[in-house]
Amino acid sequence: MTLTLHLAAGTISMCVHAALEEAGLPHDLAWVDFGTGAQGQPNYLKVNPKGRVPALEIDGAVLTEAPALLEWVAEAGGGALMPRDPLEAAHVREMMSYLASTVHVNHAHKMRGHRWTDDPAAQAAMRAGVPGTMTASARFLDARLRGDWVGPDFSVADLHLWNITRWMPGDGVDMDAVPALRAHHDRVAARPAVARVIALHEAAA
């Protein structure tokens, strides 16, 4: 099986990158330079017409969307990164869906307001709202965390959560007010596979 991950430094593609490392699946990296807008250029749109990362080529077929990729990687890696119990798996999917469709979307209103309006004043209003929406999400997540991990064991949802928590200080969240979430972030970041990924993204930034 040949795997090529299309990714950009510091973006949500980090968690899929980390999942590949955690799962021990050999893969190639194809960096997409957001600085030059490469995600909107014809070469990349041939890979992913949505113009976003991550995208994973699996023997030439393209799969997109972080939650779908994370679960595919978990399964391809032998299943250790997803709970086997159906209700526990459902709660891991619930977390990933909330992260993708609420928390990541809140964050996107800082730099990607152009997705929803061309009006610069409205984009500025969206940007101004980000500390409030991200703080509300952070508090919800902080209250949701019970043990070390989202599920009974470490899973791909922890990588997804870590990736988005990593953005929170820059989004105006006071991390002192969400100690369980901060401890979760640090616990994930300390894993050797994740530390390797962080180093690669910092070098590529």
Added chain:
Amino acid sequence: MTLTLHLAAGTISMCVHAALEEAGLPHDLAWVDFGTGAQGQPNYLKVNPKGRVPALEIDGAVLTEAPALLEWVAEAGGGALMPRDPLEAAHVREMMSYLASTVHVNHAHKMRGHRWTDDPAAQAAMRAGVPGTMTASARFLDARLRGDWVGPDFSVADLHLWNITRWMPGDGVDMDAVPALRAHHDRVAARPAVARVIALHEAAA
């Protein structure tokens, strides 16, 4: 197993309701009246602190987020509503994630701009952008559809897609320009289980 679905007429809870009907799983319905803001009242926040629908009580435990619920219902119903092949399942999850985190979010900028800003002018700008963003999503989906269904067979992703396509005429999408998507919508709506759900939601509206 006792199942209670918390839902509101015409919302994204419709697809989970339809999945329960398709799967033949007995369930109770607990309607949440968005007209009176019941989703934000203490009684409902005890069920789902996010103040949103759908929420499913499974022997008293609460599960939220449409993609997680759809896949749990598919599994509880015996598995016929999800592909068994891991890559096909991944593409079904990819569709549900795109619907939840991009298309549903585009739609939410019409009536739920208050999620991201208190500024009435910015909310109006968001609302004005909806026909454009929803048309772009509709065209992407129209080009994505190959056969009758999202996957090789009918799956929960078809219910999710039908639910969101149902909003598109009201969001300013010219359905004549997306014939494959319109045909998909009509194909799902004609299923007996889905027709029953539509009738219940129209009566509850």
